[in-house]
Amino acid sequence: MDRLQIEGGHRLDGSVQVAGAKNAALPILAASLLSDRDLVLGNLPAVTDVTAMLELLREFGVRIDGPRQGRLVLHATGIVNTEATWDIVRRMRASFLVLAPLVARFGHARISRPGGCSIGTRPVDLHLEALAALGASVETAGGVIDVTAPRAGGLQGGRINLAFPSVGATHTAMMAATAARGETEIVNCAREPEIVDVATCLARMGARIEGAGTHRIRVEGLTLWQPAEHMILPDRIEAGTYLIAAALTGGQVEVTGGRLEHLGGVCEVLDAAGVTVFPSDRGLIAERHGPLRSVDMTTGPFPAFPTDLQAQFMTLMTQAEGVSTIRETVFENRFMHVPELQRLGANIEHRGSVARVRGRSPLDGASVMATDLRASMCLVLAGLVARGWTTVNRVYHIDRGYEDVEGKLRRCGARIERRTGA
């Protein structure tokens, strides 16, 4: 199994090109199932979650040309199957996003219920409630979910009031509504930039959607699908990760392709910690002014501080003067990285959804275990400032959402090697 070895103490300077956003690419790939017209996608990230989604689409019968240089053409004409088996769903939760487009277009789909993952139980009740609000019947037995649209005329437009601004359930509601009869209003939607990117792609495919990026989205159904082309938006979480890495090592990194408006509450929190993020001609630059200051931070739905940057921010706070309190409000179990950071010498107390980080703690390189995508990146960042060498095991977690991590860091001056095998 691959692992990364990092020698600490090397300042990062240079530039990193941000890839396309995994969390926009996955729902957009699923959305290709809605239409029998060609969809050309560009700026796809070369990460294993995208490979897994492409594998799933091929299993349904989608013909795919590419990817070549982050670009591919999807032809969802010969769909032969509308069932997503446990084998795929257990490997990648986001495969659950194929449910809405399959039901919307073919009137039926069957999918294994995704189990929990290391960061939380992650139920799918809001997705199923959204489909039921458009007239679908939902049956669950033996860990398998069967969803069927009303025979006469398929899904019906209606009002979907989400109990929580869930990103995934907003994608599900939006995609299903594009094929429903009449208008649908979705209330208390997620406002993440990825929602806007999916809505933009659906509009290019012919859908009539208003309000993406706000708490209220309106969709006119019975879309007349047309051939479309779409570039996936830059990955704001990857951008935020490298900005934090630069600040951590006291260097200056230009994150090309990064956009300030996608970072929501990140800049304000980093500013309070003594790190200024400002736009450059090609993207964003993070600049540190003196020692890092401890700052309290609470994660939340966009535009609050993203939960996907919480672990990386925690590593930054281990090197800040003072005590910072980090509250995780989106997932109930997203502190799996704490014991691994403690192994490196970090001073962190954690109870329930609150962690208190006492800085500045000198870190010492050691062998640590990655538990999920973002936790593994927080350990790589810790390795950049730890004394000696740090080994991060199970980096398959990182490959799921970060393209060429060691190449990008090495080009900015990091000493980092990938080792394969036992």
Ligand code: EPZ
């Ligand atoms: C998306 O997950 C992202 N994944 C996550 O990124 C990200 O952390 C999350 O949004 C929040 O920003 C993708 O886009 C593929 P949610 P998603 O539905 O859609 C609860 C990463 O590291 N909930 O907004 O699953 C849920 O349990 C990943 O790239 C229900 O209770 O997130 C959670 O506590 C990790 N019922 C909260 O809502 C539901 O039906 C937010 O989940 C759905 C969600």
